[in-house]
Amino acid sequence: MFDWRHIGMKRSASWMGLMVVGGLFLGGCQTPQFQTLKILDSPNRVVALQAMRDAYDGKGYDHPVSITNEEMIQILQGIRAEQTGLYSASSSGNSSTHPVFSPSEIQFFAPLIVKGLSQATPEEMVTFFETAEIETDDLEKNFAITTSGGFYVAEGNFYVVVSNFSVKTPLWQDTQRSSYDVDAVRTNSLEQLKPQPGLLVFEPREFLVESPDGEIGSFLKGKPWQAAIRYREFLRHSIAPQAQKNERKSD
Numbered sequence: 001m002f003d004w005r006h007i008g009m010k011r012s013a014s015w016m017g018l019m020v021v022g023g024l025f026l027g028g029c030q031t032p033q034f035q036t037l038k039i040l041d042s043p044n045r046v047v048a049l050q051a052m053r054d055a056y057d058g059k060g061y062d063h064p065v066s067i068t069n070e071e072m073i074q075i076l077q078g079i080r081a082e083q084t085g086l087y088s089a090s091s092s093g094n095s096s097t098h099p100v101f102s103p104s105e106i107q108f109f110a111p112l113i114v115k116g117l118s119q120a121t122p123e124e125m126v127t128f129f130e131t132a133e134i135e136t137d138d139l140e141k142n143f144a145i146t147t148s149g150g151f152y153v154a155e156g157n158f159y160v161v162v163s164n165f166s167v168k169t170p171l172w173q174d175t176q177r178s179s180y181d182v183d184a185v186r187t188n189s190l191e192q193l194k195p196q197p198g199l200l201v202f203e204p205r206e207f208l209v210e211s212p213d214g215e216i217g218s219f220l221k222g223k224p225w226q227a228a229i230r231y232r233e234f235l236r237h238s239i240a241p242q243a244q245k246n247e248r249k250s251d
Helices: 004-026 069-077 103-119 175-187 231-250
Strands: 034-041 045-051 079-083 096-099 124-134 143-154 157-170 198-202 225-229
Touching (some): 034 103, 045 103, 069 079, 069 103, 079 157, 103 124, 103 143, 124 175, 143 175, 157 175
Antiparallel strands (some): 034 045, 079 198, 124 143, 143 157, 157 225
């Protein structure tokens, strides 16, 4: 079996060297997060490993992690955004819940996230970025929709971070600035385009960790949504019954 740990140690040493060099130029400024390995790099979608300063409060992540595609699909299907206020579809201001990933997005991203988690070091998380331009009959009303965030496993929990959830960016107004903002998120998926009221949840909620540690956001612009999932317990409950059902069919 191929030893990913050897690769991880080599890459970890490489990006640590870059952080030291970068620190010389920054003159004591806070070390930025940056992508270390592209799993996918296309005009509208990016999946990458990103080096994290003080990963999980200095304790590091449980990486690399082995998860199957089917298990990742099950996890992604349960991730939902609970929005409130102006960003909610409800005019009354009550919270509304929406899947973060569509069925097609789940099928697309699941194997890439699995690959990223299998290659990540304890200092890296897997990040994702997706944007799409929406055209209307009025050119001045064309806009882009951007979703981005990341994933990591720490102390036995699966963490999901969503920095931008279907954020609309006008294409006609201040095009240069708008393009710059989206490009910045493309290379750092944890940056926020704008604050969003709401929170990230997981269904069924019995597997959601109420007060997760190692929250991301104190050294970033704004505070992304974050949720921690007792994923091993969830997978035992979700995949085992399905396997038993398949066995009964084969009999």
